[in-house]
Amino acid sequence: MEGTAAARPASAEPAKVSEPATSATPAPPAPRTPEARAAAHSTAQGAAAPSADVQKPAPKSPAPKSGTGKAPSAKAPAAKAAGTTARSGTAKSGAGKPPSTKAGPPKTPAADAGPAKTGGAKTGGPAKAGGAGPARSPRTRKATAAATGATGANRAVPKRRATSAPKVKVRPAPPLDATDRERLLAGAHHDPHGMLGAHLTDEGVVFRALRPHATSVTVVAGGLEAELISEGDGLFAAVAALREIPDYRLRVRYGTDEPLLVDDPYRMLPALGGFDLHLISEGRHEELWRVLGAHPMTHQGVTGTRFTVWAPNARGVRVTGDFTFWDGTACPMRSLGSSGVWELFLPGIGEGTVYKFDVCAADGTHTMRADPMARRTECPPNTASVVHTSRYEWHDADWLARRGSRPIHEAPFSVYEVHLGSWRPGLGFRELAEQLPAYVRDLGFTHVELLPVAEHPFGGSWGYQITGYYAPTARLGTPDDFKYLVDRLHQEGIGVLVDWVPAHFPKDDWALARFDGTPLYEHPDPRRAEHPDWGTLEFDYGRNEVRNFLVANATYWCEEFHVDGLRVDAVASMLYLDYSREDGEWSPNEFGGRDNPDAVAFLQEMNATVYRRCPGVVTIAEESTAWDGVTRPTDVPGQWGIGGLGFGLKWNMGWMHDSLVYMSKDPIHRRYHHNEMTFSMVYAYSENYVLPISHDEVVHGKGALVSKMPGDWWQQRANHRAYLGFMWSHPGKQLLFMGQEFAQGAEWSEAHGPDWWLLDPSYSAEPDHRGVRDLVRELNTVYGRTPSLWERDCDPSGFAWITADAADDNVLAFLRYSADGTPLLVVSNFSPVVRHDYRLGVPDGPTAWRPLLNTDDKQYGGSGLVEPCLLYTSDGA
Template identity: 50%
Template sequence: MAAATLGDHDVYLFREGTHARLYDKLGGRLDGDGARFAVWAPNAAEVSVIGDWNGWDRSIDFLHLRPDSSGIWEGRVPAARHGQAYKFHIVSRHGGYRVDKADPYALVSELPPATASRLWSLDHDWQDAEWMATRAAKNALDAPVSIYELHLGSWRRPDPTAPTPFYNYRELAHLVADHVSELGFTHVELMPVTEHPFYGSWGYQTTGYFAPTARYGTPQDFMYFVDHLHQRGIGVILDWVPSHFPTDEHGLQYFDGTHLYEHADPRQGFHPEWNSSIFNYGRNEVRSFLLSSAMFWLDQYHLDGLRVDAVASMLYLDYARKAGEWVPNDNGGRENFEAITFLRTLNEAVYREHPDTMSVAEESTAWPQVSRPTSAGGLGFGMKWNMGWMHDTLAFFKLDPIHRKYHHGQLTFSLVYAFHENFVLPLSHDEVVYGKGSLINKMPGDTWQQFANLRALYGYMWTHPGKKLLFMGGEFGQRREWTHEGQLEWFVTQQPEHGGLMRYVRDLNRLLREHPALYEVDFSHEGFEWAVSDDAGASVLAFLRKPKGRGATLLVVCNLTPLPRQRYRIGVPLPGHWREVLNSDAADYGGSGWGNLGGVDAQTIPWHGRPCSVSLTLPPLSTLVLQLDAHGPRETD
């Protein structure tokens, strides 16, 4: 990426807080035989560039302060070359404070634990034109979306004798694409690959908001990763962290001898839960920095969306704080008005410039209208993680089945609010760390029952309204709790139970893709209807999923006890043959093989207020999905 001249209009937008493409104006950028540098440091008395070309001498390559009161220092260094490392040496006007800072707009950094930035270009011959031209339909709200969340450093690793502990982005591109394609996921979501000094932060303590981590290769290597997945028909979503940043000296903290990016008051500017700094969203230049970071990944790396981390911590001034540890807003409340403004501006920019992508909020409270347009008073996200569904569902499935009848509402309650937002159903990394145990180990009973429970859970999840997200290892039931050190327990996939679960996840994704009833109307009551919601005594629930227009209606039935149930009658809206298109208890998945011999015919026996009904065999700890083959026009409400 060549340097572009910073003009008066750029400065105006920067200071207004609306500049979304500062990445080609600020930072160190190659320019002909040398490089141009520009950095925002309004409280500096002196700024110089130190690097490989000048022996890191602070007295050679000084920058000049622009005369427009923008606080931007700039200059050209003819001796600088591609690949060379550099930092900004800043002398503050306050107390003679001196510090060497990495470039906030760096395109790549040194390999951690080294902390300098490096000069780089972003040239790449993209080969994903077909994906880019057609991705709007694949990222749409009425598309089948099944997301595989992964942490690149611990998904799979090379042999311990290899010269580096990690696979390169290019190697990972083929490995990940093969696995995701085989299992039928539509998208991958990468835990943050933005540069981070501490590997154990999983990328959530970001210092390089414009730099893919050097642990796995160069920017071109990461472009190859995205490009290859696109060519294989797989979307790529980036976990992006505008909520906080680490306090490492080379980073944004106390950048020019003042609290520039963060609040000075620790009640506003320091996050006690994560031991990190909080962005000052009331400072326009900070909003422009974050907007530019978001747009950068969509513009330059062709990413299909951003999952915005920890939105609740941004919205609430008292998040993770006790009384007296936070500063109320001007109205005396706990809402962070500046953060709300930033999030709305962010989403407006994303959908204005890239309407074929997605913006997804990790928001864990009942804040209203997170995924509603800003024009209607919402925050403007396309979708929101359904944390309530996740907590209630896992709490239910952890129970011994004998107690589940007393907690039936934990499953049915999600449909009370299922259409208040555009929800993603997440079983994410957060649920399999810090002593929470793996998904399979949360399930009660012996080994057979644990796998049967997990298959039933996945069946319920894949047929429940909302898009799907599953963290790596969950597809084959890894028993060990996830750790960022080492790799997944791939060896267990050769064992019957684990291999059967992986085949089941593959077939769930195929079912999702093949049946519009499971994805076309995810965010409206028109696509869902209870068939049985109140049979708590048997721990059975059943519902219909319906497509937009003509097409197959699906009946989903969950039996969440180990007791098979025969001749279980359920009312259905239409006559015809209801074919069994998925049975989590199938022998191929490791189940006991109970079922309905491929399907049943509806009888003209009214039941549950419906004109027809089916009599089913419900396998133990199972989810069944039946498709209406012969039918007339779709029933209208």
């Protein structure tokens, strides 16, 4: 009778086994008239600060450190401000306005210069951002502007009407250079801050603003006003007879609507410091998500959002979104020198704002791009990014403290693989958190593995074609909702593994492909960029910034979402340049070989970084070849003199394939395929293995696991149970895809998920399916309580064959040993023949064996033969 039984000596006892709140201006409803639309445009684009008066600078506050790479410190010139040093890359979180910069009086006579100082702080105009680095970058390693919690989320900044004030004498400003003007209006200028904002000249202060659709723009500085003169195309400018640049705002009028008092983003210094830019350029910024993307913060005393994006080959980049009615003309970004990073701080923009980057390529064409570093996205099929600040408070400190207490190789590790979108169709992250942890805990699995949760446009890809590497899919909720799911799993004692896909990405023209008009994230050689199997693009692992994007992404999921491991997809396709390619379709490496040294270096760096920064986390490779040292440490050289890839575990694809071939055969023919079940032990200890029955094995015509078995329904279930028993007792960790735990007969489909109705008590065959699920529960229970099944998974001395050559009988028998030498005897009968008095030779020592589990037990739907695994020692005692 088919079955797997486990026994142990009767004398042996079983082993016991936050982020701050930020002010935000909600997007206004679409106005009905052009004038109203323009007014709303201005409202969303730049909300006013708390008062229209010129205020004194806030006291200095220390800035947090940013960037954890090991690159040397880079000091950049300091921006002088009213006799003090202004830290332009560090946000000050005070209530006052930033200190002004006094650039010296103009050469014109004082009588023509207008009023003297207007009181309060004096603010200098923004510096140009050309050359080798950002203009006026900070003289500090504390480079990243800090977010503050000055106001509540989604609270609109009030609009204010300015009171009448004395007019400052103005005259037309010198016209912009025709080329600069054309490039500025076309979104193709690298330094809009050099033309917009306020700039001190010999003639006075030149103010210039770009406000499309506005009818008037007035500079308001304390008790003074200076109305700017229209230059056409939305540009307003004038020279005010002032000797220094005041702390000012803009009063903007659209049509007949009330004027709006707003902060000018082009008077702001860069909100990203030189040290961060240095680390980005070197590809060593281990917290890249903290400096690139959209970050609500208070900068120079103004609440808003800092937008940054890496696009080194772009002619220009603009921010656009619902707050500009998707016209980015008024929001061009500045280039921060040779780093390739573009930056713009927009006052009044906060959490929930929908945005994209309008990227102008070298040929002048524009594309609207989602933010590669977006931490939240719109729900597909929409493709925009969303400004996000997390406010989640974790409750899993105990779990994090103990998860690394025992090496994963010497601990129980059984995994339930889940596709969240179809496990219970219609449930989001928070609803899943109320059901999934309890179900997994009841079945006794130690971990869940989630198919990719990062944002992806096509649901049929199951998440393996990612466009938003830093954002959990909006189909199921917000990033904080996903944190809640992970938290609840941890509180139930269940680890969380996430599928991670650094091997390839889709070609959607709003995402990563040719992001700045050139091959940026993908390899420039089409023979290396094009993935022949999936119609996707492969990353350029040799480029510092691309490697940094991926390494930081791995640590991001572990640190920000507390995941306990990453299962890395399609590793083999990364390692081999000729993967799925015919002769002439691939180019060799610099040594003439077929391996990809850049991918090897990337995987080594990723693993080393994750293990260093995230104790207790495990990385798992889906690697289907005989590559040497996949789970060997990166600092331990192998037969070719290079270190291992550094993974913690590797999927045993050979065991999975061979064992399923054997099980698919009729028992009468299995004698000719016996080696399929024994060959895995030839290489079982060459790597640290996971035995996977994954989603890939139950789709696309392969059939569900029980459907692969021969015979009628009773025989299929008997084979299914015997196979699960063999799997749980074989050296290595276990992984089982959802639906297989209760012998679902149909293939999995992401459209409807598991057939839960099979467990409905009103269904006549429900006991058959419930019996298999009960077996899985008992397998996990015995597994967790029996150190012989996991303590020496990666130690050859923890295994010994008893019978490996009984091919005619379809019988396998072997011993597993715990760290203290306690043996466990496993006997598998893969034939339908009941074998009475079947004799096996076992070691001397134990005089009797007691049964632990029998897969043919009646409670699991079996025949219930009496103690088929009550065995004796070889001397007949």
